[in-house]
Amino acid sequence: MTDTAEVLKEKLIRRIYGYLSEGEVPFLSMPSRNKENIVLDEKYMVWKYGDKSLTRSAKTVDGAEYILKSLYVAGFIDEMLKGKKTSTLREMYYISEGWGPGKFHSQDESDMQAEDLEVLTALLREDFGLRPEENGASIIGDVTIEERNRKGEFKKINCKDDVGDGGYTIPYSVENNKLRLKETGAKLVLAIETGGMFDRLVENGFDERYNCVLVHLKGQPARSTRRLLKRMNEELKLPVYVFTDGDPWSFRIFASVAYGAIKTAHISDYLAVPTAEFIGITASDILSYDLPTDVLTDKDVQALNAELKDPRFQTEFWKNEIGTMLGMNKKAEQQALAKYGLDYVTDKYLPDKLFSPGDMM
Amino acid sequence: MPKKTNEISRNREISISEFFEKNRHILGFDSPTKALYMTVKEAIDNSIDACEEHSILPDISVSIDKVDQDDLRITVEDNGPGIDPLEVASVFGKLLYGSRFHAMRQSRGQQGIGITAAVLYGQISTGSHAVVKTKQAADDVAYSFEISIDITRNEGIVHERKSFIWDRQHGTSVSIAMKGKYQVGRQSAFEYLKETAVVNPHMDLRFTDPSGKNFHFPRSVEVPPSPSISMKPYPLGLELGEIQQMAHQTQSEKMKSFLTSSFNRVSSNVADEILQKTGISPDSDPRELTASQARSLMNAFKEVKLMAPPTEALSPVGPEFIRKGLKSVYEDQHPSFYSRPVLRPPGVYNGNPFQVEAGIVFGGDLPVEENVRIVRFVNKVPLLFQQGACAITQAVSTIDWRPFGLDQKQGTGIPFGPMIVMVHVCGTKIPYTSESKEAIASVESISEEIVLALRQVGRDVRRFLNKRERRSQINEKFRLIRELIPAISEKASVLLEKPAPPIDPVIAKVANVILIAEEFKTTDDSVSVKCTVCNYTRSSRSLKIYPDPPAGELLGQKFYEITDLAPSLSYDFAFSIKGISKNYDGTDYYFTGIDPVFVQGAEPLPADWELGGMKIEEEVEE
Structure with a gap:
């Protein structure tokens, strides 16, 4: 890996300094990070940022504040690297209190700035020693890994035999210097949106019965969760299936796993699993399984309509799903399958979906 | 409280107590909330009017206390002139009693009916008597009365009259128990008091609500408004019949003296002009005015140039x-x-x-x-x-x-x-x-x-709003130039461990204007202002700057001449403004001698500056 501090200097600090020395008004340009500027990368089959760019110039107060803040963040990262420390994004937000005019006004702003620095430098937040607040989600199933502990020793863990019912907790960084994937006896990875369903599958022994690795996504999955899914898919050759609620937000969860998320489109090739498959709950499941439903809220309808305009959802499958859901004006949770008993999901629904050919998307 | 009334002949008597009892909504006592509002309104209006007539600065206190579940007691106390003890029964116990009803001038009280209506409503809804205390300056003692109303005869009945020592020169207090409901909101007694305080800054008002909470609207003006006076009719806008009636009832023997003495703003010259236009003889008897003559007078009133009606009869707040x-x-x-x-x-x-x-x-x-x-x-x-x-x-x-x-x-x-x-x-x-x-x-x-x-x-x-917007733009620019760009330069050089590059060329590119901004300090009655003029363009500039304070007197030069101000340099000048301090919201600056595209923070000097003196903002009458 290149020296992070050097890259930051090269791509950011020297650039700004250079403009000033030449008597030019400093500016920073980078791809616009929104839905309107993501395109399909044909090589990796994931969605990445397109050509539209956003320029921030010190000609305006907002632009100048932005540039100043990015310098402060770079300086902060530099210090952490020298002291071999890491911090949470939230800690950085609070530390910025002391940055005078470079101070952040919300954590959203500082999180965004950290991501912008990734885009600008083509490095990762993890390289900067910045990590998210929440700890990773958990996995359970027959996969053996080695994780480097605080003493710097790699410790072998089998995520089926060496963990309790809570499973193995994914650390914030899952790169090779922290986590190595050793071997697996599993045949597939099943990523599950909600904790309730994850626990149900664990209690019913689904992982052992069907020889799979269960991953709890905890809603919209964290980067490390997505990265680990990607590595299991690439390095252990395990196919990835995604099992979520049947509502517009769950569609987005699947999209971020399979196609890449809009906020992190600069690293989609590193996080997304383009071969991941969506199991359900599909809109048609709601009808064919006659599941208990809720009426769509205004926000749900808005989200579905936004998805109709989202380039990632422009496939026959998704247009159908979204159209059907809007048509029936209903949504269902994955735990609604309990209508047919606690074992129905493990005895019938998932086996049918996973192992009956022709019933998949 | 209702004012003292001396001329009994001017008072009329209409027996409507009984009518009112059955139709209380007509006077606004249709709900417990409204009744409370009406009572407070009538009492405080009377208090302020009475004080005004005697040029007293009003000290008024209003309290509303809970008597039981449904009943409230409203007490309004003032430092007004007091009421003649012999008149108290009529003032509070007789509907339509009061000279105000027929006066031709600006006054608060509207119907001469209010406070008695409140007494009557209290009597009907609770069966209790109103309590009135009053003292006139000339009397040594104050008197206290319990009053009720004889509904069939429209008369006040005094149940108890006591004299007592009151620790004040003069004043009146009235206290009425009634079925009432205390509410706050846009149509409440409290709102009425509050708004009354707005237009009566010479009043000191204290209020205690039923929960015991106290409010104080302090006096902010130490001068009582001059009492409004009656006036003669102004010629314009009178009805034909009114002109005829005035002519027929006049004491004047001759037409000309009728015009000059009965109408406002009709001088001898104007009267001559009117008579000339109408062809009416100045010596004719006005009491014999014919209808067609009256009509030609009415038309002539419109043709002659009259001074605006006198404002003495009006009493604006100012x-x-x-x-x-x-x-x-x-x-x-x-x-x-x-x-x-x-x-x-x-x-x-x-x-x-x-x-x-x-x-x-x-x-x-x-x-x-x-x-x-x-x-x-x-x-x-x-x-x-x-x-x-x-x-x-x-x-x-x-x-x-x-x-x-x-x-x-x-x-x-x-x-x-x-x-x-x-x-x-x-x-x-x-x-x-x-x-x-x-x-x-x-x-x-x-x-x-x-x-x-x-x-x-x-x-x-x-x-x-424009001013605020302009100021914020200038402040932003100043912030950019003085704080943010230097901070970027400093931070970048510290991180690279290199000397800070000169930033003037960058600043010239960002600003390229002359920025004019002020800082100020206020004291009790004056403001001292320091104005800074910074040349952020790339050439030397000359200009003249004219400060125009929003109010008060400018102590300083009429204009400041700046010659050959070099790039990135600034020029400061200071002045003070006398007679203003609170709510000073910044001086306007005007300039001459430079292309306006190079200036931010000031406006080009209007062409009529010298003509208009210090006043630039003309009022356009649409």
């Missing part, structure tokens, strides 16, 4: 006092701006002079998303009901407020924004939409004046 009143009542909302209140010249409606004044309170904690608040007054009396029907509301709605910086749907209707619009119409005879006298009728001449007054204060709001 611009400075309105501002003080608004401030003392609404300061808890921390408004960012009080408009310069506007007092329109008097107008005439049907021979009766009237005058409109308006003020605006803007910003601060006032709600941004709601309709602006309209606070209406007639003759210093707040109007809380029938807002929609009132000419004031309609005037507000007809104006397109969007150019003044407010939100308004399609440019009509009540606009939205953090604003209170205050309009006071005073006059000897104000047309109302109905007998309840809660809304001014839309009469063209009055509506026009209200619109003009509102536009004038509206322009003031626009000026304020």
Whole structure:
């Protein structure tokens, strides 16, 4: 890996300094990070940022504040690297209190700035020693890994035999210097949106019965969760299936796993699993399984309509799903399958979906 | 309290007590909430009127106490002149008693019926007597009365009269128990008191609500308004019949002296002109005026040039006092701006002079998303009901407020924004939409004046908003140049461990203007201002700068001449402004001698600067 501090200097600090020395008004340009500027990368089959760019110039107060803040963040990262420390994004937000005019006004702003620095430098937040607040989600199933502990020793863990019912907790960084994937006896990875369903599958022994690795996504999955899914898919050759609620937000969860998320489109090739498959709950499941439903809220309808305009959802499958859901004006949770008993999901629904050919998307 | 009345002959007597008992809604006592409001209103109106007539600065306290579940006791105490003990029974116990009812001048009390109605309502709803205490300056002792009303005979009955020592020179207190309900809100007794304080800044008002909570609206003006006086009719707008009646009842023997003595603003010269136009002989007897002569007089009144009707009969609050009143009542909302209140010249409606004044309170904690608040007054009396029907509301709605910086749907209707619009119409005879006298009728001449007054204060709001906008742009630019770009340069060089590069060329590119901005310090009655002129362009510049303070007297040079100010250098000058300190919101600067594209923070000097002296903002009369 290149020296992070050097890259930051090269791509950011020297650039700004250079403009000033030449008597030019400093500016920073980078791809616009929104839905309107993501395109399909044909090589990796994931969605990445397109050509539209956003320029921030010190000609305006907002632009100048932005540039100043990015310098402060770079300086902060530099210090952490020298002291071999890491911090949470939230800690950085609070530390910025002391940055005078470079101070952040919300954590959203500082999180965004950290991501912008990734885009600008083509490095990762993890390289900067910045990590998210929440700890990773958990996995359970027959996969053996080695994780480097605080003493710097790699410790072998089998995520089926060496963990309790809570499973193995994914650390914030899952790169090779922290986590190595050793071997697996599993045949597939099943990523599950909600904790309730994850626990149900664990209690019913689904992982052992069907020889799979269960991953709890905890809603919209964290980067490390997505990265680990990607590595299991690439390095252990395990196919990835995604099992979520049947509502517009769950569609987005699947999209971020399979196609890449809009906020992190600069690293989609590193996080997304383009071969991941969506199991359900599909809109048609709601009808064919006659599941208990809720009426769509205004926000749900808005989200579905936004998805109709989202380039990632422009496939026959998704247009159908979204159209059907809007048509029936209903949504269902994955735990609604309990209508047919606690074992129905493990005895019938998932086996049918996973192992009956022709019933998949 | 009702004023002392000496001329019994001027009082009329209408036996309506019984009628009222059965039709109390006609006088506004139709619900316990409204009854409470009416009582407070009538009592405080009487108190202020009585003080005004005797040029007393009113100290008034109002308290509302809970008697039991449904009953409240309202007590209003003032430092007014007191009431003749012999008159107390009539003043409080006889409906339609009071000279005010027939007076031809501006006064608060409207019907001469109010306080007695309150006494009667209290009697009907609780069976208890009103308690009145009063003391006149000439008396050594004060008297206390218990009063009820003999409904069939429309007479006050005194149940108990005691004398006692009262620790005050003069004053009156009335206390009435009644079935009532205390509420707060836009149409409440509390709101009435609050708004009354706005237009009576010379009043000190204390209020205690039923929960024991105390409010104080302190006096902000130490001068009592001069008492309003009666006046002769102004010639314009009189009905034919009124002219005839005046002629037939006059004491004058001759036409010319009738004209000069019976009408306002008819001088000897004007009378001659009128008589010449009508062909009526100056020596003819006015008591023999014919209908056609009266008609030609009426026409001649319109043709001659008359001075505006005298304002002595009118008693506007006055611009400075309105501002003080608004401030003392609404300061808890921390408004960012009080408009310069506007007092329109008097107008005439049907021979009766009237005058409109308006003020605006803007910003601060006032709600941004709601309709602006309209606070209406007639003759210093707040109007809380029938807002929609009132000419004031309609005037507000007809104006397109969007150019003044407010939100308004399609440019009509009540606009939205953090604003209170205050309009006071005073006059000897104000047309109302109905007998309840809660809304001014839309009469063209009055509506026009209200619109003009509102536009004038509206322009003031626009000026304020423009100024605020300009200031914030300049402050942003200053921040960019003085803080952010140097900070970027410093941080980048520290991180690279290199010397900071010179940033002047960058700053010239970012700004390329001469920035003019001030800092100021305020003392009790003056402001000292330091103005900085920075040349952020790339050439030397020369210009002249003229400061124009918003008010007060400028102590300093009329203009400052700056010659060959080199790039990135600045020039400071200082001056002070006397007679202003509170709410100083910045001086305007004007310049000459340089292309306006190179200047930010000042405006080009208007062409009429020298002609207009220090006053630049002309008032455009639409």
